[in-house]
Amino acid sequence: MDVLELAGWISLVLLAIGALGALYRIVFGPALLDRAIAVDVLLIALSSGLTVWMALHESLHFIMLVVVASLIGFISSTTLARFTVEGAQANQTEPEPKQRPMGDGGR
Template identity: 80%
Template structure:
């Protein structure tokens, strides 16, 4: 076993740990945004794992899947960021008026 293949298998192990962590966040995430980011992390881990697998096997069979997963991740992240910003602006309340020392509005 060469050093490169050993590094590849170690990388795949760490990527599997990252995928397990992201799956945990999908199941236990307190907010919908946490779950959406975890799905994006899973796509990144999938792309990275396929890339390492291709490097270990000296092939390029999965390059289309890597590109498609990357495009889906980018588009979903950009869409999520847009709706998160729009939702934050829509949910902002009007500031409450300041009251003076006599109890009237300032």
């Protein structure tokens, strides 16, 4: 086992730990936004793990799956960011216009 193969297996283990952390956040996340971000992290861990696996085995069998997972992650992240910003702007209350005092003579 050479150094590159050892580094590949270590990175696969660390990516699996990250994926387990994302799964925990998906199940027990306190908010919907936390769960959505965890799904994105899980997709990143999946595509990175498949890329390392392909490098270790010197094959390109899963390249389309990596591309599709990356596209789904990108599109879902940008859509989530757009709706989060629009929702935050819609939930902001506009300040009420200040009323003039009653005794100012109507000026």
